[in-house]
Amino acid sequence: MTVLKNAFTVDFEDWFQGIELDPATWEACEDRLAVGTLRLLDLLGEANVRATFFILGSAAATAPDLVKEIATKGHEIGSHGYGHEFVYRLGKEAFREDLEKSLEILDRLVSQPVRGYRAPYFSITPGCEWAFDEMAACGLSYDSSVFPVQNYRYGDPLAPRWLHERGSGITELPPSTWRCAGRNIPVAGGAYFRIFPYTLTRFGLLKANSAGHPAVFYIHPWELDPQHPRVPVPRRVAVTHYWNLRATEPRLRRLLADMPFASAAEVIEQVGQFQGPTHLPGPDGSRVGGSGPLTG
Numbered sequence: 001m002t003v004l005k006n007a008f009t010v011d012f013e014d015w016f017q018g019i020e021l022d023p024a025t026w027e028a029c030e031d032r033l034a035v036g037t038l039r040l041l042d043l044l045g046e047a048n049v050r051a052t053f054f055i056l057g058s059a060a061a062t063a064p065d066l067v068k069e070i071a072t073k074g075h076e077i078g079s080h081g082y083g084h085e086f087v088y089r090l091g092k093e094a095f096r097e098d099l100e101k102s103l104e105i106l107d108r109l110v111s112q113p114v115r116g117y118r119a120p121y122f123s124i125t126p127g128c129e130w131a132f133d134e135m136a137a138c139g140l141s142y143d144s145s146v147f148p149v150q151n152y153r154y155g156d157p158l159a160p161r162w163l164h165e166r167g168s169g170i171t172e173l174p175p176s177t178w179r180c181a182g183r184n185i186p187v188a189g190g191a192y193f194r195i196f197p198y199t200l201t202r203f204g205l206l207k208a209n210s211a212g213h214p215a216v217f218y219i220h221p222w223e224l225d226p227q228h229p230r231v232p233v234p235r236r237v238a239v240t241h242y243w244n245l246r247a248t249e250p251r252l253r254r255l256l257a258d259m260p261f262a263s264a265a266e267v268i269e270q271v272g273q274f275q276g277p278t279h280l281p282g283p284d285g286s287r288v289g290g291s292g293p294l295t296g
């Protein structure tokens with residue numbers, strides 16, 4: 001019997017790039033990217049897990065050797081865009097420019113083809129469907145940005161919870177949720193991993209597996225660096241960014257021991273993406289034919 005693997009994904013960016021600071025201030029911020037990244041690479045190495053790193057282009061520009069090291073260790077490289085801007089604010093043309101700029105720098109740094117994209121702040125929301133056409137036009141084959149939850153800055157609670165075809169040649173790999181009392185509870189990682197008890201995350205991810213689906217987990221390098229600087233940010237941002245950072249490393253160690261993980265590309269391949277779209281359900285969650293080899 002094949003063991004169902006789960007996607008371990010990393011949004012590769014420095015601590016100041018995900019807290020809605022003016023990019024003009026980034027240069028004055030302390031560069032801490034290597035601290036969390038090297039800890040993460042050690043943890044993944046100990047667990048013998050190859051993950052997907054969605055690389056922010058502007059972070060790659062300041063830490064090219066770190067990106068090369070990630071790729072050399074066998075991890076998949078994806079794009080997290082270039083400037084860490086909300087996709088729904090960028091609009092179609094600026095999104096394309098941002099994506100192309102990020103792919104250009106990745107192309108210079110790594111030899112593997114880039115297949116996947118994760119939007120900053122999961123900011124592909126209803127009305128941003130044009131983004132999938134732009135991804136396909138840039139040669140990408142999957143996206144992991146549509147979070148089926150309600151959050152003040154992202155989410156689509158009506159979006160499918162499981163891997164599905166978007167219809168533009170793009171496969172969507174949604175971050176994991178646990179369906180409880182008619183609501184989707186985010187159990188995919190990040191701040192939720194630090195705020196909720198560890199056992200809730202594990203329970204939610206295993207629930208996905210017991211339903212025959214891979215779970216999708218995400219984390220940031222700065223979440224493994226509790227000593228990174230504190231700056232004044234809006235309270236709603238501070239709560240999620242700084243909460244319980246010391247818990248990340250021990251919890252990650254447990255998680256990596258508790259269930260099998262692989263890169264997003266490997267997980268999609270496992271579910272049948274590369275055998276043709278008929279193996280995957282459509283956007284409404286209904287199967288369009290075939291029976292995906294989820295387990296067995």
Ligand SMILES: [Zn+2]
Pocket residue numbers: 011013017018080084119120121
């Ligand atoms: Zn990000």
